[in-house]
Amino acid sequence: MEIKTDILLGDCKEILKTLPDDSVDLVFTSPPYADQRKKTYGGIHPDRYVEWFLPISAELKRVLKPTGTFILNIKEKVVNGERSTYVMELIIEMRRQQGWLWTEEFIWHKKNCYPGKWPNRFRDSWERLIQFNKNRQFSMYQEAVMVPMGDWSKTRLKNLSETDKTRDESKVGSGFGKNISNWLQRDMAYPTNVLHLATECNNKNHSAAFPEGLPEWFIKLFTKEGDTVLDPFMGSGTTNFVAQRMKRNSIGIEIMPEYHEMVENELKPVELYLLDKKDSYAPTEPRRRIELR
Amino acid sequence: MEIKTDILLGDCKEILKTLPDDSVDLVFTSPPYADQRKKTYGGIHPDRYVEWFLPISAELKRVLKPTGTFILNIKEKVVNGERSTYVMELIIEMRRQQGWLWTEEFIWHKKNCYPGKWPNRFRDSWERLIQFNKNRQFSMYQEAVMVPMGDWSKTRLKNLSETDKTRDESKVGSGFGKNISNWLQRDMAYPTNVLHLATECNNKNHSAAFPEGLPEWFIKLFTKEGDTVLDPFMGSGTTNFVAQRMKRNSIGIEIMPEYHEMVENELKPVELYLLDKKDSYAPTEPRRRIELR
DNA sequence: CTGCACTATGAATCGCTAA
DNA sequence: GTTAGCGATTCATAGTGCA
Numbered sequence: 001m002e003i004k005t006d007i008l009l010g011d012c013k014e015i016l017k018t019l020p021d022d023s024v025d026l027v028f029t030s031p032p033y034a035d036q037r038k039k040t041y042g043g044i045h046p047d048r049y050v051e052w053f054l055p056i057s058a059e060l061k062r063v064l065k066p067t068g069t070f071i072l073n074i075k076e077k078v079v080n081g082e083r084s085t086y087v088m089e090l091i092i093e094m095r096r097q098q099g100w101l102w103t104e105e106f107i108w109h110k111k112n113c114y115p116g117k118w119p120n121r122f123r124d125s126w127e128r129l130i131q132f133n134k135n136r137q138f139s140m141y142q143e144a145v146m147v148p149m150g151d152w153s154k155t156r157l158k159n160l161s162e163t164d165k166t167r168d169e170s171k172v173g174s175g176f177g178k179n180i181s182n183w184l185q186r187d188m189a190y191p192t193n194v195l196h197l198a199t200e201c202n203n204k205n206h207s208a209a210f211p212e213g214l215p216e217w218f219i220k221l222f223t224k225e226g227d228t229v230l231d232p233f234m235g236s237g238t239t240n241f242v243a244q245r246m247k248r249n250s251i252g253i254e255i256m257p258e259y260h261e262m263v264e265n266e267l268k269p270v271e272l273y274l275l276d277k278k279d280s281y282a283p284t285e286p287r288r289r290i291e292l293r
Numbered sequence: 294m295e296i297k298t299d300i301l302l303g304d305c306k307e308i309l310k311t312l313p314d315d316s317v318d319l320v321f322t323s324p325p326y327a328d329q330r331k332k333t334y335g336g337i338h339p340d341r342y343v344e345w346f347l348p349i350s351a352e353l354k355r356v357l358k359p360t361g362t363f364i365l366n367i368k369e370k371v372v373n374g375e376r377s378t379y380v381m382e383l384i385i386e387m388r389r390q391q392g393w394l395w396t397e398e399f400i401w402h403k404k405n406c407y408p409g410k411w412p413n414r415f416r417d418s419w420e421r422l423i424q425f426n427k428n429r430q431f432s433m434y435q436e437a438v439m440v441p442m443g444d445w446s447k448t449r450l451k452n453l454s455e456t457d458k459t460r461d462e463s464k465v466g467s468g469f470g471k472n473i474s475n476w477l478q479r480d481m482a483y484p485t486n487v488l489h490l491a492t493e494c495n496n497k498n499h500s501a502a503f504p505e506g507l508p509e510w511f512i513k514l515f516t517k518e519g520d521t522v523l524d525p526f527m528g529s530g531t532t533n534f535v536a537q538r539m540k541r542n543s544i545g546i547e548i549m550p551e552y553h554e555m556v557e558n559e560l561k562p563v564e565l566y567l568l569d570k571k572d573s574y575a576p577t578e579p580r581r582r583i584e585l586r
Numbered sequence: 587c588t589g590c591a592c593t594a595t596g597a598a599t600c601g602c603t604a605a
Numbered sequence: 606g607t608t609a610g611c612g613a614t615t616c617a618t619a620g621t622g623c624a
Binding site for chain 2: 121
Binding site: 030032033035075077078081110112113114115116117118119120121123124127199200209210 | 596
């Protein structure tokens with residue numbers, strides 16, 4: 001099997017036009033969040049975020065296969081003590097103007113969120129993972145993300161800190177601990193729409209990197225080997241690295257030459273695999289990140 | 294101290310008009326979801342949900358104190374394979390038409406959500422808890438909901454790292470006794486905006502009941518003893534029972550006579566407490582629910 | 587190889603000051 | 606008035622080093 005990884009340089013709004021219709025199985029991306037400060041990457045003002053994004057999502061809809069899925073990782077910022085509404089407005093307009101189906105919203109619970117204390121809010125420890133589809137019928141491989149209950153409960157129990165125990169105990173008068181015995185009866189169970197992952201601390205190379213487990217989970221769920229994954233806001237290339245490791249073709253688009261070059265130097269454009277049984281990709285080590293200044 | 298609990302019968306849209314301005318410290322409620330509970334509110338269609346709710350939220354804004362908070366527990370249902378957008382539209386219109394501030398969105402992670410399997414989605418294990426305010430300055434008692442810290446705090450307290458020392462050195466100049474008290478209280482940490490609570494399984498009496506821990510957490514966070522809590526969609530009265538146990542006055546409004554009668558029979562309208570120190574309410578047992586068919 | 591101690595830092599937010 | 610810049614605040618996790 002031949003796995004291709006295309007790393008493209010430029011504004012995704014333009015580059016996307018060069019991709020053929022109905023050619024991508026999964027779009028997984030984390031666009032720059034709306035920001036008032038202009039120096040940072042992107043620097044799109046909240047009030048203009050929707051109009052900036054809509055042309056891009058139109059292209060994404062064109063290149064996505066009818067059975068494909070678009071996962072958008074985003075979270076609204078606090079502006080002047082209030083959450084911005086651009087994410088909600090974007091979902092509404094993508095549905096209304098472009099006919100996207102808003103199938104689901106997953107929650108990424110960031111277990112180690114940024115510290116801080118403010119008089120009127122707590123730390124923000126979750127982000128949205130919004131699922132869009134072109135049709136009600138789309139590819140989904142639920143078995144690929146099933147959680148091994150036996151092992152899971154073992155490690156879970158092992159790793160369950162005293163804090164977790166007491167926290168759970170104190171907040172729930174009844175009903176939590178009992179269920180553990182239920183888990184042991186099954187080998188595998190389907191997950192829910194809440195993902196618990198920690199952010200990676202050692203990402204000095206890109207300000208907006210998500211942990212590899214995040215794209216990995218959605219690539220497992222919505223693609224099979226040999227399918228094609230697209231990240232129009234590639235950044236440090238996490239999605240593409242994971243896709244290649246999992247034997248998926250992938251396309252990454254990045255506007256900043258530094259990131260583009262960095263990823264290109266690290267990724268092999270074509271990887272050959274012997275024909276082997278499904279989903280047996282090697283669980284290689286997560287790559288070492290390259291420093292970028 | 295005298296704690297009053299008013300249980301009112303009728304459509305909250307009308308009943309709310311009888312309440313005085315600026316008299317409620319916290320509104321905590323879980324309204325009927327669109328097209329759910331058809332028997333009670335006639336099954337509001339998703340397309341008409343916003344126009345149905347806006348007159349009610351207008352009254353809620355009137356009765357809420359300037360420093361008060363409105364917590365709306367809601368989750369959009371799946372209609373025809375797609376999530377409905379009425380919750381988002383509601384937030385946008387409450388902001389735009391009525392001047393509500395959308396301060397924050399908490400996530401309630403339901404750890405033991407309903408089992409089930411569908412070909413195109415996983416179990417839904419989270420709900421929104423949307424925080425609205427009238428002003429940017431509102432009452433918030435963060436210390437009341439602090440949680441025990443992680444295990445690492447023990448070792449960390451023994452030896453402060455160089456980083457922490459230098460980081461702290463910089464702030465010694467400004468705050469004098471502040472830092473000391475901070476470090477002495479380091480057994481506890483502030484929570485995040487993700488709540489982990491199990492649903493209570495034995496709620497057969499009301500279709501939309503939430504666990505007592507949910508209103509309890511927000512009542513702790515946004516009110517003090519003697520304040521007033523309002524639930525315009527009372528249902529089985531969970532909010533009011535918890536409020537009374539925590540020595541808060543409360544008002545509950547319910548349209549269905551059966552629920553209204555049930556709660557009225559169980560709740561004491563006036564409870565007398567001896568004057569004692571703040572927040573020393575007894576952690577009484579959660580009440581036994583009454584079966585209702 | 588396991589385990590413990592120690593270090594670094596992460597898509598943060600508020601409030602004040604200066605321009 | 607309005608905006609931009611900066612200091613202060615804070616906690617869970619992974620990685621490194623060493624016994």
